[in-house]
Amino acid sequence: xxxxxxxxxxxxxxxxxxxxxxxxxxxxxxxxxxxxxxxxxxxxxxxxxxxxxxxxxxxxxxxxxxxxxxxxxxxxxxxxxxxxxxxxxxxxxxxxxxxxxxxxxxxxxxxxxxxxxxxxxxxxxxxxxxxxxxxxxxxxxxxxxxxxxxxxxxxxxxxxxxxxxxxxxxxxxxxxxxxxxxxxxxxxxxxxxxxxxxxxxxxxxxxxxxxxxxxxxxxxxxxxxxxxxxxxxxxxxxxxxxxxxxxxxxxxxxxxxxxxxxxxxxxxxxxxxxxxxxxxxxxxxxxxxxxxxxxxxxxxxxxxxxxxxxxxxxxxxxxxxxxxxxxxxxxxxxxxxxxxxxxxxxxxxxxxxxxxxxxxxxxxxxxxxxxxxxxxxxxxxxxxxxxxxxxxxxxxxxxxxxxxxxxxxxxxxxxxxxxxxxxxxxxxxxxxxxxxxxxxxxxxxxxxxxxxxxxxxxxxxxxxxxxxxxxxxxxxxxxxxxxxxxxxxxxxxxxxxxxxxxxxxxxxxxxxxxxxxxxxxxxxxxxxxxxxxxxxxxxxxxxxxxxxxxxxxxxxxxxxxxxxxxxxxxxxxxxxxxxxxxxxxxxxxxxxxxxxxxxx
Numbered sequence: 001x002x003x004x005x006x007x008x009x010x011x012x013x014x015x016x017x018x019x020x021x022x023x024x025x026x027x028x029x030x031x032x033x034x035x036x037x038x039x040x041x042x043x044x045x046x047x048x049x050x051x052x053x054x055x056x057x058x059x060x061x062x063x064x065x066x067x068x069x070x071x072x073x074x075x076x077x078x079x080x081x082x083x084x085x086x087x088x089x090x091x092x093x094x095x096x097x098x099x100x101x102x103x104x105x106x107x108x109x110x111x112x113x114x115x116x117x118x119x120x121x122x123x124x125x126x127x128x129x130x131x132x133x134x135x136x137x138x139x140x141x142x143x144x145x146x147x148x149x150x151x152x153x154x155x156x157x158x159x160x161x162x163x164x165x166x167x168x169x170x171x172x173x174x175x176x177x178x179x180x181x182x183x184x185x186x187x188x189x190x191x192x193x194x195x196x197x198x199x200x201x202x203x204x205x206x207x208x209x210x211x212x213x214x215x216x217x218x219x220x221x222x223x224x225x226x227x228x229x230x231x232x233x234x235x236x237x238x239x240x241x242x243x244x245x246x247x248x249x250x251x252x253x254x255x256x257x258x259x260x261x262x263x264x265x266x267x268x269x270x271x272x273x274x275x276x277x278x279x280x281x282x283x284x285x286x287x288x289x290x291x292x293x294x295x296x297x298x299x300x301x302x303x304x305x306x307x308x309x310x311x312x313x314x315x316x317x318x319x320x321x322x323x324x325x326x327x328x329x330x331x332x333x334x335x336x337x338x339x340x341x342x343x344x345x346x347x348x349x350x351x352x353x354x355x356x357x358x359x360x361x362x363x364x365x366x367x368x369x370x371x372x373x374x375x376x377x378x379x380x381x382x383x384x385x386x387x388x389x390x391x392x393x394x395x396x397x398x399x400x401x402x403x404x405x406x407x408x409x410x411x412x413x414x415x416x417x418x419x420x421x422x423x424x425x426x427x428x429x430x431x432x433x434x435x436x437x438x439x440x441x442x443x444x445x446x447x448x449x450x451x452x453x454x455x456x457x458x459x460x461x462x463x464x465x466x467x468x469x470x471x472x473x474x475x476x477x478x479x480x481x482x483x484x485x486x487x488x489x490x491x492x493x494x495x496x497x498x499x500x501x502x503x504x505x506x507x508x509x510x511x512x513x514x515x516x517x518x519x520x521x522x523x524x525x526x527x528x529x530x531x532x533x534x535x536x537x538x539x540x541x542x543x544x545x546x547x548x549x550x551x552x553x554x555x556x557x558x559x560x561x562x563x564x565x566x567x568x569x570x571x572x573x574x575x576x577x578x579x580x581x582x583x584x585x586x587x588x589x590x591x592x593x594x595x596x597x598x599x600x
Contacts, residue, residue, distance in 0.1 A: 045157060051206055052157045055109045059153055062101045063146035081141040084130045091130040098123045102146045106153045115156055119149045181257040182207070183592055184311070185585035186242070186304070188262065188296040189381075191216040193241045196585035197249055197256075204589045210248050212241040224248055238299040246307065258598060259304050259313045260588035264293035264349055264402065266317025272591065274598070275301060275313040283315060288453070289401045290349075314598060316588045321351030324392040332400075348396035350378040350522075354386050356587040357521050357580045362391075364565035364578070365516070375507045375518050377500065377535075378582065379525035381409035381469060385500065387507035395510060397503050403456050406499045409469035412460035413499060420452045462492040475530050497534050504535070508542050517576040518544055519565075526581055529556035532568065536577050545569025545577050555579050 044053055067078040080098070083090045103119045126145040129136045183204060187194040192213045198204040211223040212231065215238060220231045222244070235241050246253060261275070265286040273279050280301065287294040304313050330346040332339060339345060357376045362369040370391040377385050383406040386396040397405025397414075407413030463469040466477065466488045477489035508515060518539065520532055529552055536547045552568045569577040592598055 045154060052109050055105060056150075056154060056157055059102055059105050059150050062105065063144075063150040066097065066101065066146045067141075067144040078141070078146075080126075080146070081137055084137040084141075085134070087133060088131065091127055094130060095123060095127045098126070098146055098149075102149050106149065109153060109157060111153060111156045115152055119152055122148050122152075182251050182255045183258045183260060183589045184256050185260045185588045186262065186297075186300055187584055188238055188293065188300045190293060190296065193238055193245065193296075193300065194585065195242070195245045195249075196589070197251060198586070198589040198593075200258075200589075200593045204586070204593050206586070208248075208250055209585070210245045212245060215241050222248070238296045239303040242300045242303045243307065253308055254310065256308060256311050258592050259308065259311050260585075260592050261297055261301055261304075261313060261315050262318070262352060262584055262588060263297050263315045264318045265290035265347065266315070266319040267343060267347075269315075269317050270320060270323055272314050272316045272320070272595070272598075275305075275315050279315060289347075293402075312598060314592060316352060316591065318349045318351040318353075319347040321355050322346075322348030322386075322393040322396055325395060329395050344400060346396070346399040348384075348386070348393065349398045349402045350382070350384050350386070350396075351393075352584040352587045353378045353521060353582045354388070354393065354396075356582050356584065357519055358388060358391060359587075360564045360580050360582075361517060361519060361578060364567075365576075367516075372516050373511050373514050375504055375511070375515055376580075377504075377518075377520050377525055378522040379406075379500075379520065379528070379531070380522035381471075382411065383408050383413075383496070383522065383524070385503035385507065387510055389511055395507060401453070403453070405503065407496055408461045409471070410458050410461040410463050412456045415456070420455050423455060462496065465492040465495070471524050471528065475528060493531070493534075497531065497538075500535055501538055504539055505542070508539075513543070515575055517578050519578045519580050521580045521582040526579055527556055529553050532556075532577075532579070536569070540574065543574050545571075545574035547577065 044056060065078055066080050080094045083093050083097070086093075099120075103116070103123060106119065107116060122145050129139050132139075181200050183198045183200050185196045185198065187196075192211065192215060194209065194211045196209040197207040199207055208224070212220050212235065213223070214220050215236065218231075218233050218236050220235045220241060221228050222231055231244065235244055260272075263283055265283075267282065267286050267289075269282075275283075280298070283294060283301075284298055287298065301313060301315075304311070325346060325348060332344060332346070334344065354376055357378075358369050358372065358374065361374060362372060365372070368391070372388065372391055374388040375385065376388060377383075382402055384396055384398045384402075385406065387394040399405070403411055404414050412419075461469070462471065462474060466474050466484055468474065468477075468484060473484060474489045474492050477484035478486060478493060504518065518536075520526065520535075524531060532552055533547055533549070536544060540546060546569065548568055548570050551566065555566050555568060564581050564583075566579045567576060568579055569575075
């Protein structure tokens with residue numbers, strides 16, 4: 001049956017390809033009112049996923065410069081023509097450039113196998129013709145191999161966007177024409193909500209991602225398809241934000257069969273679970289241990305159960321990845337009977353991110369995950385470090401709650417446990433606002449745990465030091481941002497750097513120096529050129545590679561397109577240093593799609 005579908009799809013492809021085979025991969029030409037010929041960038045086909053759109057834009061641009069990026073005396077030609085003028089060697093170089101820059105990039109969109117074969121045929125044909133001196137080079141320049149291959153990819157993605165073609169990457173790239181079920185991945189932060197919609201075939205394909213930020217400090221902002229717009233004041237809770245996002249989705253709600261919820265604290269859960277009343281109550285009971293996240297996740301879960309009762313809601317826990325941490329590392333030096341009764345131990349967090357990092361680095365290095373030793377840094381408004389030994393979590397900087405370890409935007413990180421009692425007199429009140437009597441002459445007041453967490457979770461971190469939670473502003477504020485105190489910004493930057501080095505050094509030792517890569521991830525880990533450079537400069541004494549400043553800056557500017565993992569170290573100069581664009585929504589959707597228990 002798949003052969004019939006493939007044959008039908010090829011005929012459909014051939015029928016429509018001609019109109020999608022433009023003269024120039026990147027531009028289209030038109031005549032203005034004055035009769036002058038002008039050009040403008042060609043629009044992308046409709047309904048492309050963000051990933052496919054990025055890949056197609058990159059392939060178009062590369063094909064344009066290879067085939068006809070130059071214009072002299074009315075003639076257009078590209079690098080392939082110039083390089084091909086060198087006999088034999090130039091043709092070999094062209095073949096390498098055509099494959100590496102166009103075909104290899106196009107394959108990231110996972111086109112059908114017969115499309116890749118056709119691209120390779122076009123490339124081989126142009127290489128053979130190009131061996132004929134000069135005349136062959138002119139013929140290749142006129143034929144425009146790379147523009148043809150870009151048109152092939154564009155047609156595949158256009159058909160995919162119209163749901164004519166669906167790919168099965170694990171079964172010989174066969175083609176399906178049926179509509180897939182949808183998976184919604186929901187990531188509720190303390191003041192933000194990110195929702196991604198995926199289609200499930202034998203894998204998952206991203207359809208759209210929506211983010212609403214500043215929910216708790218209106219006006220909230222919606223980011224969709226690269227555009228950010230303010231929202232009305234009525235969007236002031238995670239539940240109302242979720243309802244608004246549902247109205248923006250391209251698929252009808254009844255096509256969504258599964259909803260994946262990121263839940264920060266899972267307590268004793270060892271795997272994702274379908275959410276019933278017992279699971280909901282258990283997550284609610286853990287809210288005191290993750291007050292910035294579990295409560296907001298529960299609001300969205302409740303909204304899902306009410307608005308989409310037909311869909312299965314599944315909780316994915318950040319803590320599950322760290323269940324492999326040995327007891328002597330997870331245990332605290334307290335009464336162990338009490339610790340067991342109350343579940344007082346190190347749980348660790350950002351587990352979904354670390355699972356994605358491990359899988360992506362495994363693919364990047366072409367090695368089994370079970371063979372890898374990594375030190376991974378998830379650096380964002382909440383930040384942590386994880387030591388991964390043989391593909392399993394060995395230790396992580398967060399503990400019973402997300403408070404310990406690295407400081408965050410509003411979290412204190414690791415502090416003396418008694419600090420909060422001295423931090424502010426207001427913090428030394430009970431829940432009802434009444435103060436306790438002084439204890440044994442030491443002038444220290446007793447503090448209710450919920451108020452302590454209010455202080456340590458929401459009134460500390462680099463915002464308390466500098467006045468802003470925006471780490472990018474803090475980096476700039478060390479030199480040029482006149483709205484911030486330069487010394488305060490330098491102090492906040494150096495505090496985070498120092499705590500990162502504490503963890504990296506300790507985990508390097510725990511891994512016996514056998515580390516395959518140091519990996520940066522999270523919003524700050526992926527964007528802060530300066531922080532990565534500062535960390536890498538200081539860990540070179542442990543044998544890590546020198547930083548490639550060009551690649552490091554390119555990653556910070558978002559110029560390394562299509563790659564989930566990028567090596568920013570100088571090759572051969574030491575242990576690898578990588579940047580991984582982590583994706584917790586994709587990790588949940590993929591795990592959901594692969595777990596047959598959720599599809600019974």
